[in-house]
Amino acid sequence: RPAERGEFTKRAFLNGRLDLSEAQAVMDIIQARTETSLTMAAGHLTGHFSKEIQAMRHDILGMIAHIEAAIDFPEDEVDDILTYDIEKNVVEIRNKIANLLKTAHAGRILRDGLLTAIIGKPNVGKSSLLNSLLREERAIVTDVPGTTRDSIEEYADVGGIPLRIIDTAGIRATDDVVERIGVEKARSYVKEASLILALFDASRPLDSEDAEILKLVRGRDAILLLNKDDLAAVVTPAMLQERAGKDATVITISTRTQDGLADLTDAITAKVYAGTQAGQEGTFVTDARQAEILRQADEHLEASIRTIEASMGLDFISIDLRSAWEKLGELTGETVGEDIINEIFSKFCIGK
Template identity: 60%
Template sequence: AFLNGRLDLSQAQSVMDIIKARTDASLRMAAGHLQGKFSDEIKAMRHDILEVIAHLEASIDFPEDDIEAVAKDEASAKVTNIKNRIEEMLSTFNTGRILRDGLVTAIIGKPNVGKSSLLNTLLREDRAIVTDIPGTTRDSLEEYANIGGVPLKIIDTAGIRETEDKVEQIGVEKSMSYVQKADLILALFDTSSDLTKEDEEIINLLQGKEGIVLLTKNDLSCVLDIEDLKQRLQGNFKYMQISTFNNDGIKELEQEIVNRVYSGTVKQAEGIFVNNVRQANALKEAQKYLEDCLNTIEMDMAEDFIVIDIRSAWEKLGEITGDTVDEDIIDQIFSQFCIGK
């Protein structure tokens, strides 16, 4: 379909995204790409760039008509507009990437603080073993949950503590590594007990990070000095009280996660979200060429130099739809499609 011009490259890639979609929001985004909503935005910008190129080249070819100043002014206004449109599209990349690949969420806490109970609650099924024996989870569990249309790739980590069990030791080390690479950290602290040595280790591990601190076992009497915890834990954390026993605070937690993912972007516009690194990089490079173009105009350089930058931006945008892309990139993209066994 791509080779015969029935689909552009962005639409072709969306076929795989539809197959892999884990939530309705993920599916809406992929379907929007397949319908050409994203491509239409790219093609409209390329069309506008061609108009600028045409006006500039006309002023080069017909200098006697004295249209140079007008062409430069029009070019500056249109290029600024296109650059702003690219900026708006790039602002959707984080949300688009998460809807496509999932929000990597690490559940961190000491043993028996309620990590596995939280995982089961978010999944709405008993995936992890829950007992009152510390250290039940000795390795990391990875599962996907649908939270308000957002696919959460949840990692239930081993409780962080000192242990002689070699398997659990490896699990604790993996837990610490997930803190570094997670998109979202859910740090759990038990409100029914004072801070322990294990809690102190977690506080040290989370210094300077950001995420959500979940104060668990809200159904029991509160013993923990929450203000003391806030003083000790330096970083950008939102504090929420929850209980997986009676589901208190769970809806609020889910809404907070959705708000963080969309962060001001319009949910109905998933079809034009930037959702992969290749698209984002091409847009960033096009934006850079447009910035160079504006600098060239400001320096009052000849139209020939302006055209070089703006044509480069036009070509970069064409890489997204496959109009100006190399064969190697096309082969690499389609190598990810499984044709059969």
């Protein structure tokens, strides 16, 4: 019969050759768009993430075993010492979960890409920036304002981070019906994008169109790029910073000479890896499901601490710890339901 989606990887999982997070990594490797994305997926496939989870489950199971032994032999009267040790160990495990959750933002971006919109008024160099980031002549570049009327979408590898870049039409008032549609699409992408690259022309004074761009990106995760620094500067970074606010990120670039693009790469990398460490991608949380399971496990662990503080019995503490242990098992597939397994493998392609 024809193979189902992900059937061969699913068989490897069901036969114990791979755990669930390792099996998911098979598809992540196939879909990886950058070297860093591939490194993260390969780390999951070789078990780096699973080992972190297994170590936490092992520690929790050890605490459960101690509690059950204390319940079976109540004459030893070790409740106070035991609960103190349990509370200490639970705090350590919660810290490990917190560190993993910090990687969820970067992990999701490395896996799915960062939706990035390039915006600005006509003829500021948006299409030239897209071509520079792609390292190819993807968009038409002319001196005629309004050349880009529709949005162009491409993936680019920027410092190992996959950017899903959208080059939009120049934002301005226009009587051209087609261009006006493009401008409206540009505005909608500003609302959807996770990162905005807003371009301004350093060789021309800031005008009402630039002011509108600044208004659109206010309060959003944006990097302001002062382009054409190879020409005589009329607008300085300080002037743009004053208009945009002291917290705005302003970088001077030239899409013609490529000056400043390394600084742009560093700024994007810093935003993506905020709170995490580059080089540890193999243990990053890669999707929303994994992050939610970790949060739920942490809630059970927090409940166990509240139970201890309320001086409730050891058996109640054991219930909370066992719930956390089972929840973490959903990441490796040891305690996950069949419906979840089928859902995960349904996203695979046939023949994998």
